[in-house]
Amino acid sequence: MIDRQAHTVLLQRATLYPVVTVLGPRQSGKTTLCRMAFPDKPYVNLEQPDVRDFAQQDPKAFLAQYPDGAVLDEIQNVPTLLSWLQVLTDADPRKGRFVLTGSHQLQVSAQVTQSLAGRTAVLELLPLSLSELAAVGDGVTVGPDDVNRMMLQGGYPRIHAQDLPPEVMLSDYFATYVERDVRQLINLRHLREFGQCVRLLAGRTGQLLNQTSLGNEVGVSSNTITQWLSLLEASFLVFSLAPWSVNIGKRLVKSPKVYFYDVGLACWLLGIKTVEQLQHHPLRGALFENLVVLEVMKSLRNQGLRDPLYFFRDSNGLEVDLLLEHADGVQLIEIKASQTVAAPLFKNLRTVSALLGERVKSQHLVYGGDLRQARTDVDVLPYGQAGSLVQGAL
Structure with missing residues (x-):
């Protein structure tokens, strides 16, 4: 069993709210975490047909079975329960009574915000x-x-806990995702085109997103691409990074960059199956960038933080891969797959830092090596320590 860093935050939030809601991709470990954190609570799987039918047909009687609360898994299957939970928690506001999990980010978030505002973390x-x-x-x-192995395997717990071949597990994962989650969220008529779109997005990892160009390549409209991107983000397959915008007297880009919530899945979508293939693949640097951006995001989320991540890029192509904005300034992070530290790796960091001046709080270079270096103006970190860049990191 792999200990999760979010365990402590989950227990702490349960002392503050009657309900705690845990969102995330399917098979990210939500059920295991919640059952480990609350071993004395009844566990209810709302994907089980008879259980789901009972909850849908008679939600009041269904919840009456659990006067002291329960872990309700995959709550998006019975969203009407959220309104009944509001009634129950208002009548009995004991902290940490119900624990919910969900795999559809936008769908569950909107319903939770409407029904359980102020009652759930x-x-x-x-x-x-x-x-x-x-x-x-x-x-x-x-x-x-x-x-390379870390990028190929990705982070889904089953691959590591059961020593599964990543190409087998990820193939099944994607097929199940398309056939189940996608069909649940929208009436998708173009399954083949949708699959092609996701694979093309993997080939655009870490790049500026041009929806019109992507639509032309897939053979659908840019409006359809916009709809599909919302679906992919809602179901935790991809996420976008917005460009940082500030008045510095230079023209900055407005297009976002796209990344995958699991680098292993991005590799599989690109047809990369071996370490040797990845080592020589033209997108290896972009996939490494995805790995590091994701590590910083995971560190934030594991602490219960939702701070936005940005990147910096001007119209001339001057870019820093990651930017975190704080009250007292910005944090610049450049990401390089190289295993050795050489002077050219610092060029963009120092150029952007000089451009932004006093706004810059700190500069960091994350690379593929294993030594940490505290240089005069730049902190150099191995990729495995990227999560420590977040303030208050675990």
Whole structure:
């Protein structure tokens, strides 16, 4: 069993709210985490047909079975329960009574906001982070020789806990996702085109997103691409990074960049199945960038934080891969897959830092090596330590 860093935050939120809602991709470990954190609570799987039917047909009687609360898994299957939970928690506001999980971000978030506003904490559990894997203690290592393997395997717990071949598990995962989640969320007539769209997005990892160009390549309208992107983000397959915008007297880009919630899935979608293929693949640098951006996001989410992540890019192509905005300034993070630190790796960081001046609080270079260096103006970190860049990191 792999310990999750979100465990402490989950228990703490349960002391503050009657309901705690845990969102995240399917198979990210939500059920395991919640059952470990609350072993004395009844567990209810709302994907089980007879249980779901009972909850839909008679929600009041269904919830009456659990006067002291329960773990209600995959709450998006019976969204009407949320209104009944509002009534129950208003009548009996004991803290930590119900624990909900959900796999459809926008669908559940909107319903939770409407029905349980002020009554629930909302946390996100993403696939395993590098720091969680490094803490396993059974021979798992996160060093320069492991980076390709880490990208190929991704972070879904079953791959690591059961030593599953990633290409097999990820193939089944994607097929199930399209056939179940996509069909539940929208009436999708173009399954083949949708699958092609997702694969093309994997080929655009870490790049500026042009929806018109993507639509032309797939053979659908840009409006359809917009709809599909919303679906992919709602079901925790991809996320976008917005460009940072500030008045600095230069023209900055407005298009977002797209990344995957699991780098292993992005590799599989690109047809990369071996370490050797990945080592020589033209998108290896972009996939490494995805890995590091995701590690920073996971560190935030594991602390219950929702701080937005940005990137910096001007119209001339000057770019820094990651920017975090704080009350006292910005944090610049450049990401390079190289395993050695050389002077050219610092060029963009220092150029953007000079441009932004006093706004810059700190500069960091995350690379594929294993040594940390505290240089005069830049902190150099191995990729396995990227999560420590977040303030208050676990």
